[in-house]
Amino acid sequence: MSVTATPRARPGIWAGLFAANMAVIAVFHITGAIEPPVPWILLALNFVLLIPFTRAARLRQEQKGAMSPALGRYNRRVLIAGFAYMVAMLVAANVADAIGTGAPILWAVAVLPILPVLAMIAAMARYLKEEDDEYLRLRAVNGALAGLALVLIIGTAWGFLEMFGLLPSIWAWWVFPAWSIGLGAAMCWPRGDAGLEAGE
Amino acid sequence: MNNRLRVLRAERKWSQQDLADRLEVSRQSVNAIETGKYDPSLPLAFRIADVFGMPIEELFQRD
Numbered sequence: 691m692s693v694t695a696t697p698r699a700r701p702g703i704w705a706g707l708f709a710a711n712m713a714v715i716a717v718f719h720i721t722g723a724i725e726p727p728v729p730w731i732l733l734a735l736n737f738v739l740l741i742p743f744t745r746a747a748r749l750r751q752e753q754k755g756a757m758s759p760a761l762g763r764y765n766r767r768v769l770i771a772g773f774a775y776m777v778a779m780l781v782a783a784n785v786a787d788a789i790g791t792g793a794p795i796l797w798a799v800a801v802l803p804i805l806p807v808l809a810m811i812a813a814m815a816r817y818l819k820e821e822d823d824e825y826l827r828l829r830a831v832n833g834a835l836a837g838l839a840l841v842l843i844i845g846t847a848w849g850f851l852e853m854f855g856l857l858p859s860i861w862a863w864w865v866f867p868a869w870s871i872g873l874g875a876a877m878c879w880p881r882g883d884a885g886l887e888a889g890e
Numbered sequence: 891m892n893n894r895l896r897v898l899r900a901e902r903k904w905s906q907q908d909l910a911d912r913l914e915v916s917r918q919s920v921n922a923i924e925t926g927k928y929d930p931s932l933p934l935a936f937r938i939a940d941v942f943g944m945p946i947e948e949l950f951q952r953d
Binding site: 754755756757758822823824825826828 | 906907910914915916917918919920921922923928930931934
């Protein structure tokens with residue numbers, strides 16, 4: 691029987707690259723190096739990294755014996771919602787400039803990217819309901835709390851630093867990517883690997 | 891809480907995946923229970939006892 695060695699999946703690399711790109715784009719925007727809608731378009735294109743990230747995360751979950759049918763469905767739903775988010779951001783960014791400030795249609799354009807985010811939150815709620823494996827469900831809940839902790843820490847710290855004029859004001863929608871990064875990091879954390887037998 | 895899962899599994903020559911399949915949980919869950927990182931709920935503990943054909947108190951002991 692031949693054994694094929696599978697390289698260890700590293701979703702953290704893709705998540706780190708995604709976060710680094712977001713930070714670089716934000717810095718360029720804050721310093722005025724790039725003007726709207728370029729930051730929007732770059733941020734939207736950054737979501738292409740969700741493809742290799744989701745694949746690596748699924749492979750890692752399989753290697754760690756932490757995959758379940760419910761988790762597979764969750765990954766698929768989040769990937770679809772992520773792409774919808776990317777498309778919504780691209781559409782909103784390109785259409786917003788053509789619409790006059792204060793036009794009623796601008797409300798609809800601004801709300802457009804919120805819908806896929808609601809879909810991602812609904813995907814998490816469905817996952818927690820559908821997951822039969824109580825340990826995996828506990829890990830997801832702990833991951834969601836870790837994401838919340840990250841948002842609370844960054845948000846509170848940024849708020850005070852901004853209040854004293856040390857940091858500029860930023861768009862508040864950073865909270866969802868920050869929460870997702872905290873969730874993903876907590877769920878991919880290599881805890882529980884000790885004593886884990888190789889997959890078959 | 892201590893448990894004898896690893897020993898009982900070894901006696902039956904079951905892998906973690908074999909036990910996970912019997913319990914309909916992930917291999918990671920079996921590992922977490924075996925290593926004491928996670929204490930199963932009462933329904934899962936009863937399922938484990940059923941799989942090994944033993945009373946629950948012979949599988950799990952207090953620290």
